[in-house]
Amino acid sequence: MTSPVIDARGVHVRLGASHVLRGVDLRVDPGEVVALLGANGSGKSTLVRTVVGVLTPSQGEVSLLGHPLGNGVPWHRVGYVPQRVSAAAGVPSTAAEVVASGLLHGRRLALPRGWRDRAREALDQVGLADRADDATSQLSGGQQQRVLIARALVREPEVLVLDEPVAGVDRPSQEAFAATMTRLIGSGLTVLVVLHELGELAGLVTRAVVLRHGKVVHDGAPPRPHGGHDATGHEHVHPHTSELPVLTTEVGLTDGPLGTGSTEVGP
Numbered sequence: 094m095t096s097p098v099i100d101a102r103g104v105h106v107r108l109g110a111s112h113v114l115r116g117v118d119l120r121v122d123p124g125e126v127v128a129l130l131g132a133n134g135s136g137k138s139t140l141v142r143t144v145v146g147v148l149t150p151s152q153g154e155v156s157l158l159g160h161p162l163g164n165g166v167p168w169h170r171v172g173y174v175p176q177r178v179s180a181a182a183g184v185p186s187t188a189a190e191v192v193a194s195g196l197l198h199g200r201r202l203a204l205p206r207g208w209r210d211r212a213r214e215a216l217d218q219v220g221l222a223d224r225a226d227d228a229t230s231q232l233s234g235g236q237q238q239r240v241l242i243a244r245a246l247v248r249e250p251e252v253l254v255l256d257e258p259v260a261g262v263d264r265p266s267q268e269a270f271a272a273t274m275t276r277l278i279g280s281g282l283t284v285l286v287v288l289h290e291l292g293e294l295a296g297l298v299t300r301a302v303v304l305r306h307g308k309v310v311h312d313g314a315p316p317r318p319h320g321g322h323d324a325t326g327h328e329h330v331h332p333h334t335s336e337l338p339v340l341t342t343e344v345g346l347t348d349g350p351l352g353t354g355s356t357e358v359g360p
């Protein structure tokens with residue numbers, strides 16, 4: 094039997110007074126592309142932050158690449174793109190420098206030889222090679238997000254964990270990102286990705302896990318795009334109504350992974 098790349102069992106996470114994750118099991122096998130879906134506040138970010146060791150479960154166990162979370166995890170084989178944060182915070186740095194910081198891990202406190210070329214190659218994968226020497230503060234929010242994706246890719250990870258990687262990124266950049274992912278997945282990359290809509294990644298996702306109130310309510314086939322609402326170019330500008338087809342009906346839920354009242358879904 095294949096060893097899972099990500100193996101979370103019976104995970105509970107409490108943040109302050111909130112019991113956010115309530116007994117989550119999540120297994121991701123090599124080569125899978127698993128989308129994590131769910132309404133706002135259902136616990137998606139909390140789960141991925143727990144998987145990459147940012148948060149500690151109050152109960153349950155998490156293994157990554159066969160190692161229980163802790164010092165033994167080969168972090169250099171793991172890429173993580175957090176939910177949208179500015180790549181420009183703190184000390185002023187160029188896009189290439191931010192990307193190169195992805196080459197630092199564990200005890201590696203000095204950049205390896207050739208880091209500039211590697212950073213430039215990673216930036217090229219997200220269509221930003223020409224901005225390598227620009228200060229990140231001069232980049233738009235969407236471009237900064239692409240810098241963070243490049244920072245995760247520069248390690249040439251075996252597993253990539255992404256929290257809404259294309260939120261706020263324009264359609265051409267989403268397409269470029271999907272093309273890069275297609276190539277990496279073709280060469281064996283394993284992916285766990287939080288998404289609000291499958292969008293450009295729909296064709297790549299092999300399985301969907303839907304969270305609701307901190308519990309897994311679906312683990313199986315990804316929802317099919319329905320009525321065109323997940324299609325390229327669709328404008329997500331209006332709220333759900335009970336008559337509208339939602340992703341949720343595809344996965345047999347009474348409430349949607351995107352949540353009633355979300356503005357994500359429409360015909």
Ligand SMILES: Nc1ncnc2c1ncn2[C@@H]1O[C@H](COP(=O)(O)OP(=O)(O)OP(=O)(O)O)[C@@H](O)[C@H]1O
Nearest residue numbers: 108109111113131132133134135136137138139140
């Ligand atoms: N530091 C914190 N302290 C207390 N509660 C928190 C903290 N961080 C998150 N939460 C709560 O945990 C719940 C889950 O949050 P989380 O960010 O994991 O949801 P999400 O599914 O990723 O949502 P979104 O789609 O909006 O990004 C929310 O109710 C949130 O308010």
